[in-house]
Amino acid sequence: MKAAIIGTSGYGGGELIRILQGHPVFEIDSVHTARDERPVSEEYPHLTGVFEKVLEKIEIDRIAEEADVVFLATPSRVSGKLAEGFHGKDIKVIDLSGDLRLKDRNSYKEWYGHEPVGETILSEAVYGLSEWNREEIKKARILANPGCYPTAALLGLAPVIKERLVNPETIIIDAKSGVTGAGRSPSMGTLYSELNENFKIYKVNEHQHIPEIEQQLSIWGGKEVKVTFNAHLIPVARGIMATMYAELGNELETSTLLELYEEFYREHPFIRVRKEGVFPAIKEVRGSNFCDIGLHADGRTGRVTIVTVIDNLMKGAAGQAVQNANIMHGIEEKAGLEMIPIYP
CATH class of the missing domain: 3.30.360.10 (Dihydrodipicolinate Reductase; domain 2)
Structure with missing residues (x-):
């Protein structure tokens, strides 16, 4: 299955690359940014020779046509607008920001300080606490990944x-x-x-x-x-x-x-x-x-x-996002996530 990542300049996006690069089912089809187009390895030198895709512009229609799932590793307010753009298209959306987590739009405006997304997309967004909402996650097309x-x-x-x-x-x-x-x-x-x-x-x-x-x-x-x-x-x-x-x-x-x-x-x-x-x-x-x-x-x-x-960055962000993607697509829940903790 093909995955797209939007927002790879932040730590969450970097972790998504690390996880998905070794995933047995998902393949990173494209990575996107609102900033300058350049190789991801220039943003993250540790990926030199490992992951050499070039950051591309965000083209919602093309991403929806080419990928099965898109991860939004973008800040609040940006993610909400992107999620609305993907809404109704044949692609599953996993948002790592806080834009889709709060069902009360007034509460979101109070705590985040800007306008929330529309009622329709909020009502469809499933809260992705993997261990406690698995049955809803299985059916989700738009998922709000929990905060850390x-x-x-x-x-x-x-x-x-x-x-x-x-x-x-x-x-x-x-x-x-x-x-x-x-x-x-x-x-x-x-x-x-x-x-x-x-x-x-x-x-x-x-x-x-x-x-x-x-x-x-x-x-x-x-x-x-x-x-x-x-x-x-x-x-x-x-x-x-x-x-x-x-x-x-x-x-x-x-x-x-x-x-x-x-x-x-x-x-x-x-x-x-x-x-x-x-x-x-x-x-x-x-x-x-x-x-x-x-x-x-x-x-x-x-x-x-x-x-x-x-x-x-893992269970609090990218790791749980991939865990949810696995559940959403009927893949073994642990796929791509069986790494042992780094110690010491």
Whole structure:
């Protein structure tokens, strides 16, 4: 099957090339940019001699005619317009931006600061949290790939929310991300001298991923859920650790909760639940599509602490996008994604 990628100058697009270049079914048919046409290897020298396609202009009709699926690795607002252009054409669309994730158009405008796409395309877009929406993903023609922070948070919270084991009003999500989560465009906050040996919070209670997390938790919980979510930037290239805290509804042992998580994720190859007393670290998933989960029920406070780690460019972006493409096309879910984490 032929895949097209739009937006290969960012880290997400670069990861899509890395994954799809070794995919057993998908072949990269074309790569596109709104900037200058030139070899991709000039943008990413590590691809020299490995991937020498030239970046082409974005021609929606031609891409739709030649490819089976298009990955939109473009910024919010740009992706939405492209998705609308592909809508109704004979091609499947996977959007890695936030433009198709929020069903409430007013919420999108509030949190993202610009006009949302139309109601029709929003209603058709399927939220691609692979482990929890597989049946809808199978039928999808337009897919909203989840954000990196929401992926880490939702995979960690899903079992206890769906089983009504925690009070959703008490959820606190404390998340840390590597600097690639800020994108590839230079900014003061991501300069080496600013970030190295530093650790800082940003967008306090205002991160655009908050409504995405709340939207899905509300669906699972059967009522409106609001969370306290804050993000921090840490001096590593890639990886996310999300630590979630919530009040337990009943006295539960750690072992009981771990059995629940193991049962929920038994058939999901990219979720690894750690043994009691063992908690995951970012480096243990680096370069892979795994999400590792550890947890502890604190009998003293009546709260549960849940820790998840993912690679923000893989399970948090390109890896999950390819996982979803596999599901959408009836391909083995693990195809092209069985790489072992890079360690150390």
